[in-house]
Every structure is written in structure tokens, then in C-alpha cells.
Amino acid sequence: MTLDSSRSRRAAAAVAVRPGEAGASSREVLLQTALDFFSKRGFTGTSIRDIANALGVSVSNIYHYFGSKEGLWLEIMEYSVKTLPDRLEGALTGIEAPLERFEALVRAHLTVSTSYQRELRMIFLQQDRLTDGGDRVNQDVQRAVLGIYIRELEALRAAGIIRTPHLKILAFNVLGVINWQLRWYRGDGPLPVDTVHREIVDFILHGLHGPDSN
Amino acid sequence: MTLDSSRSRRAAAAVAVRPGEAGASSREVLLQTALDFFSKRGFTGTSIRDIANALGVSVSNIYHYFGSKEGLWLEIMEYSVKTLPDRLEGALTGIEAPLERFEALVRAHLTVSTSYQRELRMIFLQQDRLTDGGDRVNQDVQRAVLGIYIRELEALRAAGIIRTPHLKILAFNVLGVINWQLRWYRGDGPLPVDTVHREIVDFILHGLHGPDSN
DNA sequence: GTCTAAATCGAACGATCGCTCTAGAAGCCC
DNA sequence: GGGCTTCTAGAGCGATCGTTCGATTTAGAC
Numbered sequence: 133m134t135l136d137s138s139r140s141r142r143a144a145a146a147v148a149v150r151p152g153e154a155g156a157s158s159r160e161v162l163l164q165t166a167l168d169f170f171s172k173r174g175f176t177g178t179s180i181r182d183i184a185n186a187l188g189v190s191v192s193n194i195y196h197y198f199g200s201k202e203g204l205w206l207e208i209m210e211y212s213v214k215t216l217p218d219r220l221e222g223a224l225t226g227i228e229a230p231l232e233r234f235e236a237l238v239r240a241h242l243t244v245s246t247s248y249q250r251e252l253r254m255i256f257l258q259q260d261r262l263t264d265g266g267d268r269v270n271q272d273v274q275r276a277v278l279g280i281y282i283r284e285l286e287a288l289r290a291a292g293i294i295r296t297p298h299l300k301i302l303a304f305n306v307l308g309v310i311n312w313q314l315r316w317y318r319g320d321g322p323l324p325v326d327t328v329h330r331e332i333v334d335f336i337l338h339g340l341h342g343p344d345s346n
Numbered sequence: 347m348t349l350d351s352s353r354s355r356r357a358a359a360a361v362a363v364r365p366g367e368a369g370a371s372s373r374e375v376l377l378q379t380a381l382d383f384f385s386k387r388g389f390t391g392t393s394i395r396d397i398a399n400a401l402g403v404s405v406s407n408i409y410h411y412f413g414s415k416e417g418l419w420l421e422i423m424e425y426s427v428k429t430l431p432d433r434l435e436g437a438l439t440g441i442e443a444p445l446e447r448f449e450a451l452v453r454a455h456l457t458v459s460t461s462y463q464r465e466l467r468m469i470f471l472q473q474d475r476l477t478d479g480g481d482r483v484n485q486d487v488q489r490a491v492l493g494i495y496i497r498e499l500e501a502l503r504a505a506g507i508i509r510t511p512h513l514k515i516l517a518f519n520v521l522g523v524i525n526w527q528l529r530w531y532r533g534d535g536p537l538p539v540d541t542v543h544r545e546i547v548d549f550i551l552h553g554l555h556g557p558d559s560n
Numbered sequence: 561g562t563c564t565a566a567a568t569c570g571a572a573c574g575a576t577c578g579c580t581c582t583a584g585a586a587g588c589c590c
Numbered sequence: 591g592g593g594c595t596t597c598t599a600g601a602g603c604g605a606t607c608g609t610t611c612g613a614t615t616t617a618g619a620c
Contacts, residue, residue: 158567173473176391180608190569192610197567201608256529259471261391301537301545304530305523312522315470323515331515339553372597394578404599405579411597415578 159197161187166204171250174257175205202266205254209269212251217276219244230287237284238336241277241310242329246319253314278303306336373411375401380418385464388471389419416480419468423483426465431490433458444501451498452550455491455524456543460533467528492517520550 165186169178180201184191198204223240227233245252255270281303288294296302309332317328379400383392394415398405412418437454441447459466469484495517502508510516523546531542 173475174388174390174471176388177473177475179606181606191608192570193568195609257388257471257473259387259391261387296545296548298537298541298545301542302549304526305546305549308524308526308529309519309522312518312526315522316518323512327512328515331510331512332519334510335516335519335553337553339549339551393576395576406581406600407598409579 171253385467426462444505
């Protein structure tokens, strides 16, 4: 359920694998296991043998499907994090009022964050150990998301709802609240996801002073 | 200036080094270089040889002073991150009004974050690759800071200033804004540190709606 | 059945990892 | 000077790293 049904292909050695077959199943299992390790220990903290041994398969298997360790990383990025900007934009279509748009943006962001919690943890753990092309992916996505927030904040300022001239700082503050949730929130804890999302939206919109203060 | 004058000692092989001498200088340079690497590439992403080669010294030198890679990491934690809870508590002494206390807490936290930016980045990059004792340090500090925030938020609730029953979520939201700044703020950029701190305090206290909305 | 390609394995490569050991250089006390 | 401790270097240890390779197994097409 957390996986996209249409899967793109980019590996070096692997060729045409039809989705929904036994071959794809091996692929998926490898991706999921790699995701578990990458999101918990980061890129350098995870070895190819960690992933292979966890599944009881050989390391050559991974190279057969993904070509390299970085290829495996990028494959995970491909179906998850890279889709983030489009998903955020999609949540805005049809909404006109700036404040409504902004709230929809935050809510959509939280929803995607919940779906791709491990994938997003990966990019926030990773620290310039990939080749240039690999780093680019993360930077582009983060820049795109920031751009969306700044654009919406500009609309809020034009509407007279916010006054600060430092929209970039404001955008980072909002992103901080949303992304920090990736660090502390555990789905298996006592807090329901709806409660957490509602509290975060309230905090972003009203800060410490609750929604009844305006 | 970002270093404590009194330095604690815990290495395995090293013994009594008087501060302020030539011996201490080698030590300091090693610590600073290690700090640069750890804060940029994390624990697993940094090798002992990275640090030694950057300084043109031998790896044995590092082991002479710190005993192990983890010892080097913990030594950095010792003079910086571990002092965080005490510094936050110190900023609260003499202040009575809950809201004033909270604002002072946030401001002190931002000040310390600026002083120990690289050190704090280390602990947010690191991901359970240390031995049990090493992990404990980070966890204890983070728990202590969270405890301080929750205690102050309880005072705010008792004073009727906030209403939400989910103080833990609220505390994480505040910490998210503060800690996220470690990820994006560069001191050499165009934004003055005072401006950033003021915007963050305003955001935490009032959210998107500015300070004149209550 | 045969043929072919995808899937999987185990061994091994060179490089790098954290770390140890031995030994010489430098600094201080007398 | 000698005698001691501290500091530093370099070689090398076993382990693990990402990766490659040849060979074997599996599975579908005919």
C-alpha cells in the first residue's frame, strides 16, 4: 500500500522486468529491505551485505537488479521522494483562498510524510556521500518543495494574512515542524496519526496561542 | 571561543594533559577537525584516516589521545551537547512568569544552537552506530531537553495560556522549528542570526498569525 | 524434450576500515 | 649529560567494504 503500482526502471544491469510477477517480487523485497536499513542507518551505515544477509540471498543478486549500491538508493528515491512536489501541487488544484490552499498544502504534506516516512528519513539522514548525480536528486526535490511553500506564503502575504518579509525563514520553520515529525513519531505508539496531524496544523497556523486567539 | 576552557578526560590510553600547552593544542586541532567531518558526514561516513590525513598526522596520534573512534566522538559530546540541559535551565533562573520563562527558554536554546551548531548536527545525523554507552549519551540529552520543554509547557497550560492536552506533540513541534534551523541556516549567508532567531521565536509563539493577532 | 534468458550463487578482487604494535623524536626533570 | 614520559610515525593486522566474475539453477518458449 505504500508502494506505487507503476514502477520506473533505471538500473544499469537489469532489463525489462514485468511488474506483478515472481521476478518483480524479488525486486520488491530487496527494495523494502534496503529501505529499512537506509532509513535506520543511513547510506554509509548500511552495507550491501547487511541487506543481502537479512534476506538470506547473495550480494550478487542485488547487483543483478540495481547495478550498484547507489543505484539501489536512487531506485527508492525514484518511486517515492521524487513524487513529493507533484503530490503537493496536486493537493492545491481547485482551491482559491490562500489560507485554505496553505492548510491543504500542509495537510497533504503530512499525509505524504506518513506514507513515505522511511523514504523521507533516508534523505534527511543522507549526507553528501553519493555521486554528483545522486546528490542532485535530493537537492532538487527539497528545493522544489521549498519553492512551493514560498509561493504560497507570498500569496498569504499579498492577502494581508502574514506580514513578515522573511518568507524563506517562515517556510523553513513550517518545514521544520513537518519534517521533525519524521524523527519522533512512531506509528505503533499511543498517538493516533490524525491527532498528531491536527496538532501540527494548529501549531503551524496559530503557534502556541490556540486557534481561538484570533 | 566555542570551546569550553575546562576539558574533561575520558580516553583509554591518554593520561593527564595540562590544558593550554603544546600537547593540548594538538588535541584541540584534532577535535576541531573531527567535528568538521562528523558534522558533515556523520559517524559512519567519517574514517579515522579522513581526520588524520586532513591534518597530515598519523592515525596512531588520534588513538594516543582518544583511544578509539567512538572515544573521539564522545569527547566532542562531552564539552558541548552534554551541557545543553544545564544551559537551558540556567536561562530560566529568576524568571517567574510562565510565558516569559518559555520565551527565555527558546531564546537560550537558539543561542546555544548557534554556538554548537556543528556539534548538534552530529547528534542529529548519528544513527545508532555507537555502542550502548555511546548511544545513551545522545538519548539522555534529548530526553532531558524534552523534559524541560514539557515542564514549561505544563506551566503555560496551568496559566491558561495554552489549551491542548498534547504537550508532547507541542514540545516536539517547538523543537522541530529550533532544530531544523541547524539544517538550513548558514552563518555566512545573507541572513543575520538575530533576524533568524527573532523570526523563529515569533513563529513559535504565534504561528502564521503574527504577534498582533492576540 | 531443447534452447535461451533471467535469476541466483559462491568465491574472490582490491581497497579501505578500525585498530595495534614497535620504535624513534621531542620535551621535561635532575 | 642521563632518565623519564609524552608525542608521533609507519608498518601491518584481521575484518569488512563495494564490486566483479564464472558458473549453476530456474523458468518460459517452442
